[in-house]
Amino acid sequence: MTATGKSLILAVTAAAGLAGATGNAVAAEPLRICAAKNELPFSASDGSGFENKIAKIVADDMGREAEFVYVDDPGIYLVPNYLNKDECDVITGVDADDNRVATTKPYYRSSYVFIYPESGEVTVTDWDSADLAKMTRFAISPYSPVEPKLRDMEKWDDNLNYMYSLIGFKSRRNEYVRYDPETMISEVVSGDADIAILWGPEAARAVDAADKPLVMKVVPDTTTRRDEELRFSYSQAMATRSDDTELRDALDKALTARHDEIQSVLQEEGVPLLDAQPEQSSTDKSTTNGGSS
Amino acid sequence: MGRTRRTSVRQGVFALAAVSVYAIAAPVGAQSSSGDKLNELSQNEENWVMQCKNYDCNHFSESTQITTENVKNLSPSWSFSTGVLNGHEGAPLVIDGMMYINGPFPNNVFALDLDNPNDIVWQHKPKQDPAARSVACCDVVNRGLAYYPGDGDTPALVIETLLDGHLLALNAETGEEYWKLEVMDPAVGQTLTQSPYVVKDKVIVGSSGAELGVRGVVTAFNVKTGAQEWRAYATGPDEDMLIGEDFNINNPQYGQTGLGTKTWEGEAWKIGGGTNWGWYAYDPEEDLIYYGSGNPAPWNETMRPGDNKWTMTIFGRSAETGEAKFGYQKTPHDEWDYAGVNVMMLSEQEIDGEKRKLLTHPDRNGILYSLDRTNGDLVRADKMDDTVNWVKHVDMESGLPVRDPEYGTRMDHRSKDICPSAMGYHNQGVDSYDPNQELFFIGINHLCMDWEPYMLPYRAGQFFVGANVWTYPGPKGNREAGTGSGQIKAYDAKTGGMKWEKMERFAVWGGTTATAGNLVFYGTLDGFIKARDSRTGELLWKFKLPSGVIGHPITYMHDGTQYVGINYGVGGWPGVGLVFDLNDPSAGLGAVGAFKELANHTQMGGGFIAFALNGESPYTKDIQTGEYQAEAASSTDKDRQASN
Numbered sequence: 001m002t003a004t005g006k007s008l009i010l011a012v013t014a015a016a017g018l019a020g021a022t023g024n025a026v027a028a029e030p031l032r033i034c035a036a037k038n039e040l041p042f043s044a045s046d047g048s049g050f051e052n053k054i055a056k057i058v059a060d061d062m063g064r065e066a067e068f069v070y071v072d073d074p075g076i077y078l079v080p081n082y083l084n085k086d087e088c089d090v091i092t093g094v095d096a097d098d099n100r101v102a103t104t105k106p107y108y109r110s111s112y113v114f115i116y117p118e119s120g121e122v123t124v125t126d127w128d129s130a131d132l133a134k135m136t137r138f139a140i141s142p143y144s145p146v147e148p149k150l151r152d153m154e155k156w157d158d159n160l161n162y163m164y165s166l167i168g169f170k171s172r173r174n175e176y177v178r179y180d181p182e183t184m185i186s187e188v189v190s191g192d193a194d195i196a197i198l199w200g201p202e203a204a205r206a207v208d209a210a211d212k213p214l215v216m217k218v219v220p221d222t223t224t225r226r227d228e229e230l231r232f233s234y235s236q237a238m239a240t241r242s243d244d245t246e247l248r249d250a251l252d253k254a255l256t257a258r259h260d261e262i263q264s265v266l267q268e269e270g271v272p273l274l275d276a277q278p279e280q281s282s283t284d285k286s287t288t289n290g291g292s293s
Numbered sequence: 294m295g296r297t298r299r300t301s302v303r304q305g306v307f308a309l310a311a312v313s314v315y316a317i318a319a320p321v322g323a324q325s326s327s328g329d330k331l332n333e334l335s336q337n338e339e340n341w342v343m344q345c346k347n348y349d350c351n352h353f354s355e356s357t358q359i360t361t362e363n364v365k366n367l368s369p370s371w372s373f374s375t376g377v378l379n380g381h382e383g384a385p386l387v388i389d390g391m392m393y394i395n396g397p398f399p400n401n402v403f404a405l406d407l408d409n410p411n412d413i414v415w416q417h418k419p420k421q422d423p424a425a426r427s428v429a430c431c432d433v434v435n436r437g438l439a440y441y442p443g444d445g446d447t448p449a450l451v452i453e454t455l456l457d458g459h460l461l462a463l464n465a466e467t468g469e470e471y472w473k474l475e476v477m478d479p480a481v482g483q484t485l486t487q488s489p490y491v492v493k494d495k496v497i498v499g500s501s502g503a504e505l506g507v508r509g510v511v512t513a514f515n516v517k518t519g520a521q522e523w524r525a526y527a528t529g530p531d532e533d534m535l536i537g538e539d540f541n542i543n544n545p546q547y548g549q550t551g552l553g554t555k556t557w558e559g560e561a562w563k564i565g566g567g568t569n570w571g572w573y574a575y576d577p578e579e580d581l582i583y584y585g586s587g588n589p590a591p592w593n594e595t596m597r598p599g600d601n602k603w604t605m606t607i608f609g610r611s612a613e614t615g616e617a618k619f620g621y622q623k624t625p626h627d628e629w630d631y632a633g634v635n636v637m638m639l640s641e642q643e644i645d646g647e648k649r650k651l652l653t654h655p656d657r658n659g660i661l662y663s664l665d666r667t668n669g670d671l672v673r674a675d676k677m678d679d680t681v682n683w684v685k686h687v688d689m690e691s692g693l694p695v696r697d698p699e700y701g702t703r704m705d706h707r708s709k710d711i712c713p714s715a716m717g718y719h720n721q722g723v724d725s726y727d728p729n730q731e732l733f734f735i736g737i738n739h740l741c742m743d744w745e746p747y748m749l750p751y752r753a754g755q756f757f758v759g760a761n762v763w764t765y766p767g768p769k770g771n772r773e774a775g776t777g778s779g780q781i782k783a784y785d786a787k788t789g790g791m792k793w794e795k796m797e798r799f800a801v802w803g804g805t806t807a808t809a810g811n812l813v814f815y816g817t818l819d820g821f822i823k824a825r826d827s828r829t830g831e832l833l834w835k836f837k838l839p840s841g842v843i844g845h846p847i848t849y850m851h852d853g854t855q856y857v858g859i860n861y862g863v864g865g866w867p868g869v870g871l872v873f874d875l876n877d878p879s880a881g882l883g884a885v886g887a888f889k890e891l892a893n894h895t896q897m898g899g900g901f902i903a904f905a906l907n908g909e910s911p912y913t914k915d916i917q918t919g920e921y922q923a924e925a926a927s928s929t930d931k932d933r934q935a936s937n
Contacts, residue, residue, distance in 0.1 A: 161505065
């Protein structure tokens with residue numbers, strides 16, 4: 001499709017939207033949304049993920065049908081292998097400062113959380129908590145900012161083998177294997193793990209469904225031993241390919257228009273919501289970093 | 294099933310407290326008769342009592358019935374299917390007219406009467422935790438049985454490792470379980486694939502699972518009682534590693550005390566790997582066992598700065614106490630997964646004018662090392678092919694490899710044509726040494742690799758660090774066709790060069806066996822068993838097997854006939870694509886892509902086949918052998934017990 005053609009369609013769609021003619025499918029093509037088949041609570045092929053729901057709301061506002069392009073690959077591959085290969089046009093739930101893509105303004109901000117039983121036996125509110133210092137078994141995933149902190153605390157090595165057991169020792173060297181939040185929460189419930197330290201939106205659903213009451217305490221930002229900043233709060237946005245800024249702008253409009261409805265979805269999910277922070281979303285960039293360092 | 298005597302001993306590898314370091318109540322200087330007895334039995338050409346054939350691990354037979362002249366008349370004699378389709382490494386054992394065969398998971402064991410292999414005298418099918426399968430890294434192989442001859446009080450035993458981490462001893466006569474030890478725990482990522490090693494009154498076993506945070510460990514158990522006698526870790530404090538004050542006293546430049554911790558950052562040595570799952574050799578005069586420790590963990594080298602001692606190390610340890618006499622680290626701070634566990638072959642040769650007791654070791658990293666096995670002196674470090682490029686040469690003074698940074702693997706560097714690939718120019722095959730010709734027959738994997746690191750960001754500040762690895766035949770092969778990834782060579786340690794070399798279609802993954810008939814036998818991945826003239830490399834005979842080979846041949850005399858036999862059943866690391874039906878070429882660190890072509894030559898199988906001149910067998914000698922006789926049980930019946 002030529003640039004002119006694309007603009008034409010978008011112009012028509014926008015016009016239709018402005019005229020309040022929702023559901024006018026004559027000129028509006030479906031909105032192709034990349035999504036993982038199996039990445040609850042974010043996304044699932046039955047649409048039950050909370051990101052799936054938010055995407056539908058946005059598409060609806062744009063007068064377009066949400067066409068989910070579900071993939072078997074783990075979600076980490078969506079940008080390089082699908083979005084940037086033109087298999088789809090929209091991705092939800094990326095960091096607002098992800099410079100590989102063109103991001104919208106954030107539609108929510110959340111954080112990592114300390115997750116442990118509400119029983120009151122232990123309390124952890126920050127990295128210096130006395131109870132945390134005594135802990136040895138951490139239900140965590142190896143790809144997050146939790147790693148450098150646990151290394152600094154000299155708890156990483158002793159926990160490594162336990163961590164691998166959470167995925168049945170499946171990860172072979174350079175194979176990415178997703179750590180299932182339900183598994184990690186059940187480890188906390190059973191007491192096999194002293195604590196879980198997970199991305200809040202990823203854990204909220206499982207925490208809510210747990211057999212035992214659990215608390216989620218926001219993990220504060222900190223610094224490493226080498227004085228590097230370690231952030232545990234992140235703003236989440238939607239994204240398009242770097243040069244697809246018109247679509248990105250259209251998403252922005254829809255996100256603003258349906259802000260309240262989207263917040264409801266997040267609240268129902270139990271996502272720990274933080275106030276928005278002035279954040280730099282990626283600007284129009286012509287270079288994309290296709291996933292290689 | 295009769296009553297079995299069973300000693301169950303839980304051995305938690307992570308129990309760092311109170312490990313007994315020295316042997317319990319072993320009288321100094323006492324030569325266990327069973328140590329001599331096993332040695333003695335190994336000199337008898339009617340036997341094949343240990344995987345390596347003898348303590349020298351030279352895989353060399355004095356038998357001369359089969360010669361370069363008549364080998365073309367070798368024909369199948371009889372065969373046996375293990376009933377399992379997965380890679381069949383190792384080989385059966387032959388003692389006293391009986392053959393003992395085991396296989397990959399579930400590690401069933403069979404005892405066959407060589408007078409009539411139609412008779413399964415006993416079979417043992419261990420019950421194992423099926424979860425062990427998913428923990429195993431590279432196909433559910435087993436490198437074979439070990440044998441203990443017994444000493445009057447204790448019966449002869451057939452000993453096996455189980456994938457789920459147990460060490461099992463069976464009564465060789467009846468197949469009943471004699472003792473069973475829990476050595477490794479799959480719940481923490483540990484498995485066992487190694488062939489256990491019997492020395493004197495001990496059975497020695499290593500570990501598997503390095504990349505899963507398993508800290509390498511070697512343990513010696515009393516073969517009669519199953520009691521632990523000593524245990525040595527591959528990393529950590531000297532007392533865990535059984536490193537004493539005179540460690541490397543002849544070669545202090547290799548490093549001496551405290552390095553199992555100092556060469557790691559923080560406490561990373563605790564999950565440092567260094568598992569040994571390969572082969573041992575033993576010198577009864579020195580009373581030293583020799584083996585190599587494996588690769589450091591994690592695989593990503595940026596996560597473990599330092600030399601990572603003592604992974605990738607050739608060890609000489611006291612068989613009695615486990616104390617390390619010397620340790621030579623071949624690949625400090627490994628970047629390529631060149632696990633150092635390969636075969637150790639012992640020989641006595643005159644090198645540079647001096648008669649020396651050597652150990653010779655073809656390492657994954659493409660170097661053929663020879664050390665003086667009495668003191669650890671580095672005598673030879675020769676490239677097994679001139680295409681080895683990660684190292685320019687080995688400095689013979691310091692023992693250190695002089696690396697070429699262009700062929701390193703680092704997260705900030707993309708490199709092409711690294712030779713050897715991560716699979717190594719040599720892997721777990723047991724090679725052979727002919728003491729008459731003073732030549733080693735080395736099976737080589739001519740495979741190289743490209744390495745492209747990447748960093749993949751994800752939400753919430755997460756990112757995954759990985760590498761795309763492509764593995765393919767080296768420059769002397771045909772990279773496009775995926776062939777020419779194998780070589781077989783005759784190596785002369787005295788000159789450091791090759792007397793002859795031949796290319797093979799696929800990596801010569803399994804081992805070689807040599808005979809005094811001037812023959813060298815080996816199997817190929819695409820399913821040939823071959824015989825070459827060991828003096829020239831000329832191909833003299835071959836047979837197409839039901840499936841490819843990753844094990845090694847054996848040869849033995851029985852009833853006046855020389856048999857050559859081999860396990861067939863492709864699998865193991867080169868076979869992961871075939872065995873697990875994988876299509877992603879980068880899976881298995883590139884193994885799937887490297888061996889894609891293999892599926893056009895062979896499929897899975899599993900069993901053993903014996904050959905003899907003109908296909909001679911108990912059945913050609915007397916066609917009535919194995920026939921059904923209507924009369925009452927014949928006098929050739931042996932006690933039969935099927936045990937579970």
